[in-house]
Amino acid sequence: MRVFIVMDRCLVAYLRKILLASDVLHSDETPVNVLDEKNRVNSQMWVYRTGACEAHPIVIYDYQPSREARHPKRFLDGFTGYLVAKDRKDTILFNDHLRVENVPATAYEYVVNGRSAIEWIMERYQIRTNKDSGIVNDPNLWCDEHHNPEYILNLLLSVIAVSVQTVEIVRGLPKVIE
Numbered sequence: 167m168r169v170f171i172v173m174d175r176c177l178v179a180y181l182r183k184i185l186l187a188s189d190v191l192h193s194d195e196t197p198v199n200v201l202d203e204k205n206r207v208n209s210q211m212w213v214y215r216t217g218a219c220e221a222h223p224i225v226i227y228d229y230q231p232s233r234e235a236r237h238p239k240r241f242l243d244g245f246t247g248y249l250v251a252k253d254r255k256d257t258i259l260f261n262d263h264l265r266v267e268n269v270p271a272t273a274y275e276y277v278v279n280g281r282s283a284i285e286w287i288m289e290r291y292q293i294r295t296n297k298d299s300g301i302v303n304d305p306n307l308w309c310d311e312h313h314n315p316e317y318i319l320n321l322l323l324s325v326i327a328v329s330v331q332t333v334e335i336v337r338g339l340p341k342v343i344e
Contacts, residue, residue, distance in 0.1 A: 178226065182241075185224045189247040189292040190217030193238065198229070212238055217289075221297060248288045258288070260319060269326055276329035283329050284322070291318050 185191065192215045200209045212228040230237040242249070248258065255274055258266040274282040281289075293304045309317045 181224050182226060185214060185216055185226060186242070186245045188216045188224075189294075190288065191215065191242075191245065191247060191249050192217070193242075193249060193251045195233065195238075197233075210237070212241065214241065217292070248292075250285070250288070258284070258322070260322070264319070266319075266322065266326070270330050272333045273326045273329040275333045283325050287322055287325050291321070 193213065195210045195212045198209050198211045209229065209231050210233045212230060213225065214228065215225045216223050228237070228241055248260070251257075255271065256267065256269050258269060260266055269284070273284055276283050278286045291305045293302065293306070295302045305318060306315075309315050
């Protein structure tokens with residue numbers, strides 16, 4: 167894996183355009199201490215990364231002077247995919263016009279194939295193009311063919327509900343005595 171540190175604004179703008187065209191993005195922020203001329207300022211480094219399935223992952227670090235929400239909103243302007251944010255899993259950005267809010271933390275405790283069922287669904291329902299054949303796998307086409315454009319959203323909402331209920335059932339089971 168090659169790592170490049172890029173300072174050229176044109177190249178960063180180009181990489182941001184590619185990053186925002188991805189189906190899934192991961193985001194996180196962390197405080198950084200910066201010494202300015204007069205005093206010490208607590209700033210933030212926002213990190214945006216393409217999904218794990220990308221052939222050529224892109225990571226962009228976006229330095230900002232504060233943790234204000236306007237910074238990621240500006241950076242993510244035009245993004246229409248799924249956003250996975252560390253420590254902020256209560257909101258799923260479904261597309262430009264729709265987000266699922268107030269997702270209970272317990273919904274992520276139900277695990278399928280080594281990850282939460284919610285994250286599994288989000289990965290499985292991405293639009294993908296096979297790099298060898300060029301064949302596009304777009305789950306939205308199935309929804310259109312069956313006149314059910316809300317199918318993927320309803321599936322996601324069902325998985326959230328089932329995950330929460332399953333965790334509650336498992337927590338309610340009696341302890342095993344050996």
